[in-house]
Amino acid sequence: MITRIISGTIGIALAAYVIQEGGTIFSIAAAILAVLAWFEFTRAFSHRGGNPTLLSGLLGIGGMLYGAYLGQLDMILLALMASAVLALLTSVILRGDVSVPDVCISVAGIVYIGLPFAHLIMLRDLSGAAYVTPIETFDLGTVMVWIMFIGTWASDSFAYFAGRSFGSHRLAPAISPNKTIEGFLGGLIGTIAALVGLGYVLSMPLTQMAGLGAAIAVLGTFGDLVESLMKRHVGIKDSGAIIPGHGGIWDRFDSVLFTAPLVYYYTIYFVLR
Numbered sequence: 001m002i003t004r005i006i007s008g009t010i011g012i013a014l015a016a017y018v019i020q021e022g023g024t025i026f027s028i029a030a031a032i033l034a035v036l037a038w039f040e041f042t043r044a045f046s047h048r049g050g051n052p053t054l055l056s057g058l059l060g061i062g063g064m065l066y067g068a069y070l071g072q073l074d075m076i077l078l079a080l081m082a083s084a085v086l087a088l089l090t091s092v093i094l095r096g097d098v099s100v101p102d103v104c105i106s107v108a109g110i111v112y113i114g115l116p117f118a119h120l121i122m123l124r125d126l127s128g129a130a131y132v133t134p135i136e137t138f139d140l141g142t143v144m145v146w147i148m149f150i151g152t153w154a155s156d157s158f159a160y161f162a163g164r165s166f167g168s169h170r171l172a173p174a175i176s177p178n179k180t181i182e183g184f185l186g187g188l189i190g191t192i193a194a195l196v197g198l199g200y201v202l203s204m205p206l207t208q209m210a211g212l213g214a215a216i217a218v219l220g221t222f223g224d225l226v227e228s229l230m231k232r233h234v235g236i237k238d239s240g241a242i243i244p245g246h247g248g249i250w251d252r253f254d255s256v257l258f259t260a261p262l263v264y265y266y267t268i269y270f271v272l273r
Contacts, residue, residue, distance in 0.1 A: 004245030011243065011252075019124070019145050026124050027069045034061050034117040036249040040239040041109045044250075047234045051099065052106040056086040061114035068118035071125065076118055083110050116257040123148065123264040128272055131202045140271070147198055148263040151216035152255045154194040155187040159221070162186020171221075176228040184221055191217040204271075212266055219262050220255035227254035 018029045038061055042052040060083020067075030087106040091099055128140035138146075163183025171179040192213035199209030227250060231239065240248025 007244045007246060011246075015149065019142060019149075022124050022139075022141060024069075027065065027121050030117050030121050031062065031065050033249055033253065034065060034113055036240075036242065037113050037117075037253060038109065040248045040250040041113060044231065044234045044236055044239055045105055045109075047236055050105060050234075051102050052109060053087045053090040053102065056083045056090055056106055057110050057113075059083055059086060060110040061117070064110075064114040064118045065121060068121040069125075071122070076115075080110065080114070083107070083114075112257065116260045119261040119264045120145070120148075120256070123260060123267065126264075126267055126272070133201055140267070143202060144263055144267045144271070147195065147212075148216070148256070148259055150198065151191050151195050151213055151263075152220050152259045154213075155191040155217040155220040156224075156255065157187075158190025159183040159187030159217075162190070172225055172228075175225050175232060179221075179225070184217075187221065188214060188217040191220075208270055212263070215262055215266075216259050219258040223255040223258035226258075227251070 018026050035058065038057045039054075042054050042057065045052050060079050063079025063082065064076045067073070067079055084107045087103050087110075091103050124141045124145050126141045126144065131138050131140070131143045159179075160183065163178070163180045163186065166182040166186070167180030169181040170177065171181050171184050192210050195209045195213035195216070196206050198204070199206045227239075231237065238247035239250035242248055243252060246252055
């Protein structure tokens with residue numbers, strides 16, 4: 001537990017620095033996390049005898065993140081399509097055979113990991129109204145990234161404590177036996193409360209923030225279940241051990257893979273209109 005707390009504290013401090021700096025530093029940090037998550041993803045599926053195309057994923061994810069850094073959506077789509085073709089060519093040319101499962105897993109993994117991290121970079125780069133808080137004045141991108149992370153962390157934390165205290169009805173026993181309906185409801189209520197509180201401090205519409213909090217709780221839980229489903233399929237408990245007490249990068253960002261695009265499009269269609 002002490003190791004978990006220490007590593008978590010260090011992680012939050014690093015995240016605060018990177019989020020506040022934004023720009024190139026934020027994009028590099030996102031790229032490192034995405035690459036590590038891709039390595040964990042391919043290694044996980046290798047446990048079942050699969051062989052996802054590592055190179056196509058690195059090039060595809062790298063291209064999508066670079067496109068996000070430049071703000072060029074066409075480059076993101078081009079990188080995605082090129083990596084899908086490369087995955088197929090790699091299977092044919094280098095292996096002499098077409099493994100449909102490996103190609104499908106590779107392309108799905110590139111979309112699953114690459115697009116959300118690209119949205120995370122684009123979210124941080126959004127510009128708009130400044131938000132004044134008792135601590136500091138933040139630009140739009142910084143505020144929305146913090147809202148996304150705080151909402152996701154709140155969902156995980158409230159769900160964990162509510163599940164431990166009141167959980168008795170399984171939410172998805174075939175996928176994640178430890179998750180309960182009571183835990184999910186606790187995470188839902190806690191996330192709504194957290195975002196309404198942030199909305200009050202930032203003078204944002206409280207009704208919209210409550211709706212965003214509910215959506216983050218739902219998609220965050222879904223992201224957790226998606227990763228649990230894949231890990232159960234390949235027969236592993238954690239995706240890695242790079243973060244002491246927390247597992248791998250994929251373990252820590254499974255919910256963010258779904259909440260980052262959500263908050264990006266919320267910002268585009270509700271905040272900036």
